[in-house]
Amino acid sequence: MTDPRRWLVPMVWLALLLAATLGMGQLEGLFRWLESDSRQVIYARADFLTLLGRHLLVVSVAAALAILIGVGAAIAATRPWGRDFLPLVSQLASIGQTFPPVAVLALAVPVLGFGTLPIIVALLLYGLLPIVRNTLAGLAGIEAGVMEAARGMGMSRGQILRQVELPLAAPVILAGIRTSVTINIATAAIGATVGASNLGDPIISGIVNGNTAYVVQGALLIGLLAISVDSLFSRLPMSGAR
Amino acid sequence: MxxxxxxxxxxxxxxxxxxxxxxxxxxxxxxxxxxxxxxxxxxxxxxxxxxxxxxxxxxxxxxxxxxxxxxxxxxxxxxxxxxxxxxxxxxxxxxxxxxxxxxxxxxxxxxxxxxxxxxxxxxxxxxxxxxxxxxxxxxxxxxxxxxxxxxxxxxxxxxxxxxxxEYRSRSDQFLGAVGEHLLLVGVAVGTSLALGVGLALAMRRWPGVQKVGFGVLNFLQTIPSIALFGLLLAPLAWLSANVDWLSALGVSGIGWAPALLALVGYSLLPMVRNTFVALEAVDPGVVDAARGMGMSRGQVFRQVRLPLALPVILEGVRITTVQAIGLTAVAALIGAGGLGTFIFQGLGQAAMDLVLLGALPILVLALLVDALLGALTDILRPGGAE
Structure with a gap:
């Protein structure tokens, strides 16, 4: 925590992302060379900073809700009064991960309609699964002796949860959140096909109009965004494979 | 109870x-x-x-x-x-x-x-x-x-x-799309299995390869699929314009070539990771015993190490295949065909039943593959089902 060099790599990626977002217009010459036939080579329907902002907004709203609901559900299913639901919840979390995110997104549209809201709901639903699964795994991985000791010290159930279980399970839970956010950044971009306006827009519009320059601009920014966020997560204390 | x-x-x-x-x-x-x-x-x-x-x-x-x-x-x-x-x-x-x-x-x-x-x-x-x-x-x-x-x-x-x-008005197209989808997934998983096992073996021999290899593959996995497809578009278009034999093969900026490249790239990480972990996890005592019985290195690998590692390797194949089925759907955006075509066509025409016609079979395929390979893994697990 104290070593500032720890955060150097994520900061470099973030700086690159910001530079690319703000300075895309300066690269016009490069894109002109890439796509010499088109009249316009820089995506101009919305500026890149707005698109980046909307992308981040959708992903963070979905992630915040998914963390709240996912961790909450996993905690509920491991308490004495909710233990009946444990087998179902853990099976659901593992079966659900077989569903391809695109299919979930596509299935959300007929039910919820076009626009930003269906995307948030689809991202939320899909993002829940790794968080629930990892929270369950994290809570189950705590040694029985540790719990015994906490009870022996006279801690109440709430105290055990807050001061023992959650801190010990935190690295595994964080790994789940990382997986969830990584998938959601990618899925949100595909959401541009169902009417959300975000960094996926330039890609879709470039593919539709045959403009490679647009595609590369969108792809570059999404790639940088995903890498920056992932690299931020990698500096947090975490365990387990992704 | x-x-x-x-x-x-x-x-x-x-x-x-x-x-x-x-x-x-x-x-x-x-x-x-x-x-x-x-x-x-x-x-x-x-x-x-x-x-x-x-x-x-x-x-x-x-x-x-x-x-x-x-x-x-x-x-x-x-x-x-x-x-x-x-x-x-x-x-x-x-x-x-x-x-x-x-x-x-x-x-x-x-x-x-x-x-x-x-x-x-x-x-x-x-x-x-x-x-x-x-x-x-x-x-x-x-x-x-x-x-x-x-x-x-x-x-x-x-x-x-x-x-x-919707199905009856395009039943031929539908079967074609299922075929394309499975072909892309099959070729991608097959290629990455071959490459993945090779890479895992190389990693076991040279620790340097292990560090760099996992670094690169992890990095690749973070890049969203739609971005990777997009970034491959430009170089592949350039290659097909400048290298004759590649364009004769049908390689271009859109279509199966970028899709397959990206799919193999994504598939390598779970494949290599599981193969590597599986081979590492074989009990050294068992290997010693096999050597003591006079088996050669090749024999130990083929008759002891590989069978013991097989369930975990298959687990890698399962994860990879399920992931590839989903990614191939996205590849329809860059013209690679497959069931994703119906999803994106349907979204474009606001025809929700067409979207379902693409999304439901993808879901069923993913669940089926998951169940079948899961069952196979159980059967091959030592001491598992007979």
Missing amino acids: RSQTPGTNVVLLSLSLLALVVWLGLDTVSLAANRIVPGTGYRIDEILGWGGALATCLPWLALVGIAWRPTRPRLVLALALVVLMLSALPAWLALSAETLVDIPGARLGIGAGIWVVLFLLLLALIELRTRLVLGRLLGWGLLLPPVASAGFCLARWLEPLALWQ
């Missing part, structure tokens, strides 16, 4: 009560005169009247009763009820089609109510299967009656079903 006076099964109780509310409260079907106009939704009481609607609630109430005081025989009865209700859903669609459709060409849509009830019934099935400790095969066998019922109803009565109409 106590055996004498069993406690209430809260899970089954809440699932049945929730399903009951959804069944009565949400639209079960929708009807549209043609493909363009939005459909009108119908709740169950608007089709059957309140008397009929309440009569369809009886099986749910029976489930609630069983959940209140569950014993093993009653849970078996509940399981039979759930399977029966799953099989009755297509029949319900058929009944609605007979009652509501009066003009030719009208389209019957499946309403939110049916989807939610289907989901809740499947949850109840999983719950009961877990409570009754049923085997994997039996669990899948339970899905046979509903599938058979759906097939029968589709053939007999469900001509107006919008999803079915």
